[in-house]
Amino acid sequence: MNEYLLHDQSWNGPLIVAVQRAITETFTKSDWNEVGHLTGLHAYITGHKRLLRSLDWGDPDYSDCVFEVVTRMQHHNGQALALLIEHPKVLPLLEVSVPNHLHQLGISVGHVRAVTPSVCASEVVRRALTDADQLIETNGAQSAVDRLHTAMHGYLKAECAAASITISPDATLTQAFKALRTNHPALTNLGAHTTDVAKVLQSFASVLDALNTVRNHGSVAHPNEHLIEAPEAFLFVNAVRTLFHYLNNKLGH
Template sequence: MNHELLEDSAWRGPLMLAMQRAILAEFNSTDWHELGYLTGFHDYIRGHARLLRSLGFGDDDYGSCVFQVLEHFASNDIRALVAVIDHLKVRPNLEREQPAKLIELGYQAGHVPAVLPTVSASEVVRRALADADHLLLTSGAPSAIDRLHTAMHGYLKSACQDGAIAVPESATLTQAYKALRAQHPALQSLGEHDSEIGRILGSFASVLDALNTLRNHGSVAHPNENIVERAEGELVVNAVRTIFHYLSQKIRS
């Protein structure tokens, strides 16, 4: 981690703005208390004249209060700012909005942005995606495979249900995807390059079939001796995230 960049107020400006936006959209009072204990600034957060009060009452000055806290972190302990960057409710937004800044800081390049569940996503899907992001940050990509499998499986079955596409309750990941691909109206017309895009979507079925196998025999979902290697695990995570992003954009489910 290149702390010198974070200490440069001009360089960190766009990153601070992205962090503030993520916090405004995602944080609740519990998140603030947890962050306070994690960074050693709990007394500051709890004693802030307006932060938690503005959050609780939805006051207009809450956004300014968030900036005050971030600047306090930057001025007093840059490690606290790093903790904000790494927070599960902040990092996915930064990967999407400021990927170049993260790379400059020393975060690994090449990750497909994290998946942000839509409003209609089930609690199972939301929790599995959050768990996968946490495991990716703390334990590495191989540990995230099981939770991504659960999230994708739940998402596909939910999308079929929302689209009135009949699939058995016991439908596998691959079966649910094939049914969605074959029957959902949004996936029938793929633009002027329908044939080539169709080939890519067909290859997604192979990716998900391989995900099934890797989840059962190459992940920590079961007591497997031969866990997929880190680079290959990141390949799996990126592939599944790509499928998620495409489907959620096309079918808005």
């Protein structure tokens, strides 16, 4: 793990916040005792004036106490902070909220990497992709669904225009993908396993169709009462990122 980054205040803010939130949501007194013994900070943790007492009583200052302990680890014991990051209750939540930070630390995460916009990407697509990455880190994957929908929609329409493929100005996401997949010269040759690759691309058409529905009825794009859950939201994030990477490679960007 790159412990130098853990002390870089211009970089580590979102990571520290994510660690604090994960601990606040999941840790028990037993977890704190375990961390104390593993890090050599057992006396500090158990002797903290409020941490365990606030946890036991469900007091509102518990989250502030967690911040205090995490900050102490950050400044005085980088290995202890690294242990918190890789704790089995903390790491899965960090994989959802700050995957890019984990990647930069050298920790492998089970998510598709963020999309780097191609040089010919429109400003709308660039901005939407940037917004999506930032929202994933700060608010979770649910908040990024709408922006990824916008990015993919804009990207597909732009690629159709670049290849002189005519589509309606108000073409939907799925309509734009169908037009591109059917008419773009680079997508007419799918290699030695055309039939199987075509099946995968057809599956992605279904993904984009479902993304339309989730964006309208399960994301923060509208005042929806029932948002898509975080793991399912990341399923869509990963699927859209995967399609982005494939199309960028296939279309020569």
